[in-house]
Amino acid sequence: MSFQRDAQTDLYRTESGSDVSHAPLAERMRPRDFAEFLGQEDVIGPDRPLRRAIESDTLSSVILWGPPGSGKTTLAQLIAKRTSAVFVWFPAVTSGIAELRAVVKAAEQRRVFSGQRTIVFVDEIHRFNKAQQDAFLPHVEKGTIVLLGATTENPSFEVIAPLLSRSLVVMLHALPDEALGQVLDRALADPARGFGHLHATMTPAARRHLIAFGNGDARSALTALEHVVAHTPRQPDGGLVLDEQAVAAALSKKALRYDHAGEEHYNLISAYIKSLRDSDPDGALYWLARMLEGGEDPLFIARRIVIFASEDIGNAQPQALLVAVAVSQAVQFVGMPEAQITLAQGTTYLATCPKDNASYAGIMKAMTDAQTYGNLSVPFHLRNAVMPLMKQLGYGEGYRYVHDDPAAQREQSHLPPELKGVRYYAPKKN
Structure with a gap:
């Protein structure tokens, strides 16, 4: 799949059937449907709200947040295939407010004359400054466009609060080793998009090393696999064997025994x-x-x-x-x-620091008591009488202000009566 120019907006929308035979392996192996989209089942599984919204074509504004290679762009492309809305690709690196005005104008006309919605996919939305993000706000608020943003940065810091409050934030995670292994296996076996035509075999050690090299990033793992295949000599019989030595040699890095989840x-x-x-x-x-x-x-x-x-x-x-x-x-x-x-x-x-686990031990003990005793009431002398009725009921009665009464520090209880005398914090004398 690729994004081709939309005559109405002079930007991009999706079209299927594009020739990707000369594209990098990571692009060729990009999932074509949800069945191939691995490692994000908690977000996009069949029973998840986001999946239901996509399949029912009722998607509202969403911010996709996740590390590189976790599937943000792929998910956007799957949404493009599933929706009846016009899907506009709006890269933050090369687009600005002038381009947004053109998109919004076309979206308004489309909405009035055909009722068709417009989804605007903003890749790397964190690259937009506050003023550029502000420009999206009225159009998202009115429903002129549905915003689909993607970012590797924490949206709490990189996306303006008004835009964030009008969007669902979906967090994608680095792919687990099991999913990354499946991605590699599929690329090695697929004869059309991957290396199935080479009849290549991969040893378990080589597979583990590629998974570790990918480090949760599907694109990185597939790029590494492509590099290894390109730099591994064929066997005398024409076969291709990817072992740990071949992987280490191609990646110029010694293959240590390591497994992120093992x-x-x-x-x-x-x-x-x-x-x-x-x-x-x-x-x-x-x-x-x-x-x-x-x-x-x-x-x-x-x-x-x-x-x-x-x-x-x-x-x-x-x-x-x-x-x-x-x-x-x-x-x-x-x-x-x-x-x-x-x-x-x-x-x-x-x-080389001195050691003391008293804070850790203390909170563990306090958590156990909180679970064991349930909702013990706060003693009345520790409550604030913020309303007259509370004062009438005895809130704050008997409380001793330690700055005026230093003895209160040791004589006044700060625990529920059921826990009187319990000690949680016992620091060591280091």
Whole structure:
């Protein structure tokens, strides 16, 4: 499928049957229907609201948010095939307010004379500034156009609030390893769009390495597969065997045993966290290197660092959480490969910090009591009497203001009577 010029708008709408034989593998293997759309079942499964809205042609404005290669553009193309509306491709990189006026004018005429709706697909909507996004607002609000936006950035920060409030935000996730493996298998077996005509075989180790290389990104995995096939010599019998060595050679990267969803994934992150907990920076650095060389998402490691700072260090060194958050932000800002330096700095810092899990242990115990005892009432002296009736009922009665009565700090109870004397926070003397 491609997007061809629409005479009415001088922009683009979808047409099927285009020749994609010379397109990159990732484009050739783009899903043609929902059955081929893998890894997003929680969003686009047969019983999901978005799927029902698409199939009933009642779609309202939607913002698709997800990482590269998660299927945002593919989903837009599937919507284009399913809807009776005119589907206009509106790339944020090359379009502006002048082009939007032309689209809106055509949409208004279409709506008046034929009742036909217009869906405007804005790819990379986060690239539009506030004024450009504001230009969409009245037309979305009146229903002149249905906005379908796609972004890799958090819409809360990159899309203006009025436009966000009038749209459904749908979050797509990085493809799980199982789905990514199916994408690769399909490309290798498909004789028309993929490499089925080559009768190629792929070893399990090579498959795992390509999945790790893809890192949840279908486009990246398919591009890697295409590169491996192009650079792997044929066997004497004419066959093509993709093994771990062939993959490593083609991608110029040693194929380490690693699986994002399998045992090795959990083994390595477990070894990393335990090395941090035991204050062993050398062990932690080695397991960090193993994960990064295996293709682990650096943001996954950064998230675990932030969790570790609160769970295992806590108030023994409160600065640790600030450092961990800074590491996470720096990893997002810098990206790989330089981000490995930041991760290493955060790793060695956290490993050498004093440790105390009192905050973690305390909230776990408090959560257990909250579940066990249910909705215990807030003692009346801790309630605010914001209305006269509340004051008449005794709200706030007996409350002691600690700034005027310092003894209240130890003498005044702050727990329901059923939990009197319970202690949740017990810091260690590090």
